[in-house]
Every structure is written in structure tokens, then in C-alpha cells.
Amino acid sequence: MTELLDEYAYLIHLIKCALGDEQPREIPAGMSFESVFQCGADHDVANIAFYSVKKLKKKPDEQLYRQWEDCCHRTVVRDFNQSYSRDEIVEEFQNANIRCLEIQGTWIKKLYPQPEFRTMSDIDFIIDSENLPKAGRMLERLGYQCKGVAGVDIFAFRPPNINVEIHTDYFHRSSRYHCVMRPPFSSVDETGEYSINEFYIYNILHIAKHYFGGGCGIRRVLDAYFLNLNYGERIDKQYVNSFFRAAKVEKFVAELSALAERWFALGESSGKYSDMERYIFRSRVHGTMNNWMRNRVRFFYRDNSRFYKLKYCLRRLFPGKKNMYLRYPVLKKWKILYPFCWLHRVFKGFGSARVKKEVEIVMDENTLDQLK
């Protein structure tokens, strides 16, 4: 499978021109619009690129042009509906005296030149944990189907395509970034304004969470670009860097910021692609399971380098109490079921393709190389 690096470079160029309402250069000879469109679709940024494609002298053939236009229109429709749903929920929260913070895409899209440029899979809020039952009933009254999902306190869905996630903290307690952030509502001052330092730290750490998890795509680099553009001069750099140091992502943040600047401000392309760029292109919009497994092994090695393969396998075979309680909530009440839950977990994973892949990755010496 080719990496389509030049196609990605041209896609980045189209996006940069769309953001600045500039005239894009024509597609390079020998490159196909189909490949560029697919790269954009894989990263959920084809809609932005379309604003530049419309200005090209040589356009895609009619069928692809309509497909690309339709993709753009569908993101507009979805954005309208998500914005309306967000407004509806915020109003209901206010009426019910439920304080909430909007996080992730819902907030970040306001930093983009046009909010519909920034697609979202779901609408995320943070509320106080004691308000979860009230929030669930409120969402059901609005026509949502609600359920709890591991890592999310409430997951709600309303047809045709509105997903809502209600959280009670910035990061799940199993996340390595959970203890880095201050409690969510401590970031709001007496006038109800969200601290830009905390907002900046959270969103960058959220990008890091995905990057060092399953990977993240072009959309996250765009987020970093707009975060820096809007807040770079206003944040307390010493303060925010202390958090990035505590989270061990200081180097990552610097590299990400430099990449975002190069892609979307300077528009530079040397024809050589860094490991970070290749990894981002390969990760697509939501990352890959392959990345996620490799990164988990790498982080484990960082903290347990001696006999790490044996230790990793033992840790996976015998996870700690915290992980078992997350996977089997019944254990909180019935600890006696622990051996049976453990056996269930082992037999469920035994022979599965995913476990086989994980073992392959652990045994592969290349896993510990730099991200590639």
C-alpha cells in the first residue's frame, strides 16, 4: 500500500488555501483527484478542501465533483443539526440548574473561520456527577436514547446522526492525563468564563491522548493550529508548559505546533516527510487499533524496560483491580466473582485475532523504534 504522501501534501495545500480564501495551485501532473479526495475523506477534511477545489481551473470529473460537493453539503447539514442540538441541550441544562462545560469539537469549532469546517463525531459536555441521572432523563425527554459506555458517563443518540457524550471529568480515571488537569469547574471564574489556560491545556492534552493512543489525523493538527492562532499570545506559557512537562508531552507539543504552523500558516512542503507527518497521515481521523496496541507496548517499555515483554504479557493476563472493576462493574459488589470474571476475560480473548495481533506486536523488535 502506497503512502500517498504527495497527495496528502496537496490536500494540506487545498485546506490551507480554503482557510485563507486563497487561490490554490492546480493539481500536480500525474496525481489523481480520486486519491486526494480519498485522503480527505479518510481524515474527515474533504469538506474543507472542496472550497478550494471549486476554484481550480482543472476540476475533477463531474461524478467525483458531485460526490465531493455532496460530502461538503452533508457536513453542513450535520453541523446545523449538531449546533441546534447543542443549543437545545445547553438551554435545558440552564433551566434545570445543571452547570456544564462544553468541550472538544463543540468549543474548538468556534475557532475556525467557518464552524462547519470542523466536523464532529459527537457533542461533548462535562457536568457534575450528581447531575447525571437528571441529565439522562432530560436527554430522554428530548428524544435521545441513553446508555452508559465504558469511559463515557452517558452516551446518547438521536436519529438521524446526533451523538452526545456526557462526562464528569476531562479524562477518564484510567487515562495517564487524568491527574494532570485540575478539576473541571475550578477552571471557570466567578463570571462563568472558562480560563483560556485550562482550555488550551485540556485541548492539547486531548490531542496528545489520541496521538499516543490510536493516533490522530489532520483534523487534530488543524485544531492545534487554531488553538495556537487564537490563544498562543494570550496564554501563560510558563504555566501551560508546566502541565505539559508533568504530562511528559512537552516535546510532542512543540513538534505539533511547529507542524501546524508549517502546514497551515507557512504552507511549506520540502517533499520530505517527517515521522510525525507519516504517522498522522497513516492514522486517519480516529486512529487505528494497530497504533493503539503499538503505543501501549511502547509506553509500557518506557516505564518497565527490563524484561518488558514478559512483564507486559503478565500485566495483560493479570490486569489490576482498577481495570477489572471497569470491565466488570459487578465485582464492586461481588468480589467473590473475581476468578470467574478473570477466566471469562481470558477465554474471551484466547484465539481472538486482536490478541494474536497484540502478541505479534509485543514480539516485534521494531515496535520500540520511533513512531513510523
Added chain:
Amino acid sequence: MKLRYKFVVRNVGGKPVAVAVGMDNNRFNGMIRLNQSGEWIFKQLQEGPISQEALMSRFAAEFGITEETAKPAVLSFLNTLREGELLDD
């Protein structure tokens, strides 16, 4: 006469666009691109039930033309909405 679904009108790329929202987005999942006069008529319909005659009279007053001149433009737009099953008469 009124709109069948709840719509939001907003500028996208400098041009007004209407999209059905909330539960109505499940029933009409498309996007309507409007020009200046279409946007004005749409907003009148959003405000509540209105007769065709009242709409034409207001349109003529808004754009400084006679009702005779307004009639084809207004009817054409309303018929487009009717064909899309977006209007309840």
C-alpha cells in the same frame, strides 16, 4: 400556509442556507440554498402561518415593487417548496 419542518437559516460561505433541525432532520435531511429574496420569504414562513396574499403584499412592500411584479417570484418559490413537500397549505 406554513413550513412543515423546523428550519435554521444561516450563512455558509457567504450564502444563506436552510436546514431542518432536531427531530425534523430525520424527516428532511437535505439543505436548501437561498438567494436574498428566498431567504426573506423563508424567514416570513418561519415566523408562523401566513396567507399567500399577505406574503405577496409584504414582499412587494419589502422590495419596493408592485404586487403584480412580486407574484411570479413568490409563487415560483412557494411552488418549489410545495414540490419538495416542505409547505403545509
